[in-house]
Amino acid sequence: MQTHCYSLELRKVGTFALSLLMIGLLFSSCATRKDVAYVQTPEQVMTVASNGLQDARIRAKDLLTVTVESSNPEAVAAFNGIYWTPNQQYSTYAQQARTFLVDNEGNVELPVVGLTHVGGYTMREAESHLKEILKKYITDISSVNIKIQNYKYSVIGEVRRPGTFTSENTKVSIFEALANAGDMSIQGVRTEVKLMRENPDGHREIVTLNLQDPNILSSPYYYLQQGDVVYVQPNDAAAQSANIGAATGIIFSIASLTLSVANILISLLVK
Structure with missing residues (x-):
């Protein structure tokens, strides 16, 4: 017994x-709620100092489309890669023929105008600069529109949909980037997000961002640049579970x- x-x-x-x-x-x-909340502040309303509006600047290896508008389309046709036929009908090159690669010196080779420097300019600045150049050829110009076609960034690590994304408005904040990637998983570390960036001079840097700090809104790294990589690190529990699994x-x-x-x-x- x-x-x-x-x-x-x-x-x-x-x-x-x-x-x-x-x-x-x-x-x-x-994990607790405090571990996963963004921009933590006890105040109901707060004001964060601003560094001014930050617009994307044109840099080497960017692909640009340039469109010149006028009330007289025939007058600006050549600047847009358009060639008129005798019966006033016109044809255009394929889209890739009107996309211009910015070289390492920040120059693009444009129809009629030739080699033009746009590196370091915002799109609005480049448009104004090109408009002044075009006035040497024609005064009837309504507008010049420039777009960056390959404004891409990547989000990897502890997010639900990691990958490379393309932006049409060329202005993406760190939170928008995470939203496009499906947001962080519960295992992502909000206080140590890594931002990897290559500057126009070729210098590479890795910055650690605390997304729980309200001052992230005024950080010069709040808006992404072309080619930025955002890496969300796993927390200790996730790292341990990889071994435990x-x-x-x-x-x-x-x-x-x-x-x-x-x-x-x-x-x-x-x-």
């Missing part, structure tokens, strides 16, 4: 130990085997 009771106690101890192991694995990935099967197998051996021994002792 005493041996039977002893065997039951051993079984209970084994089951309790296995339960504790499973509970420990479950709670190792828990690989070892969980082995752990439970060993635990199960240990309980089985204990049951066999207990059965032999009872007999």
Whole structure:
């Protein structure tokens, strides 16, 4: 009778130990609301200092489209890569023929105008600059429109949809970038987001951003630049679970085997 009771106690101890192991694995990935909230401030209304509006600047390897508008389309046709036929009908090059690559010196080769420097300019500045140049050829110009076609950035790490994204308005904040990537997962570290950037001079930098700090709104890194990479690091629980996930099967197998051996021994002792 005493041996039977002893065997039951051993079984209970084994089951309790296995339960504790499973509970420990479950709670190792828990996070509080404070860990996952952005821009934390106790104030209902707050004002953050501004560094001024930040517009994307044209840089080497950008692909630009340039469109010249006028009340007399024929007069500006050549500047848009358009060639008129005798019956006043016109044809255009394919889209890629009207896309211009900015070279390492910040220059583009434009129809009629030739080599033109636009590197370091915002699009509005480049448009004004080109409009002044075109006035040498024609005065009837309504507007000049320039767009960056390859304004891309990447978001990787602990987000729901990592990948490379293209922006049409060339002005994307760090939060918009994360939203496009499906937001951070619960395991993402909000206080240590890495921003990797290559500057126009080729210098590379890695910046750590705290997205829980309200002052992120006035950071010079709040808006992304072409080619930026945002990396969201996993928290400790996620990093540990990566190892635990690989070892969980082995752990439970060993635990199960240990309980089985204990049951066999207990059965032999009872007999």
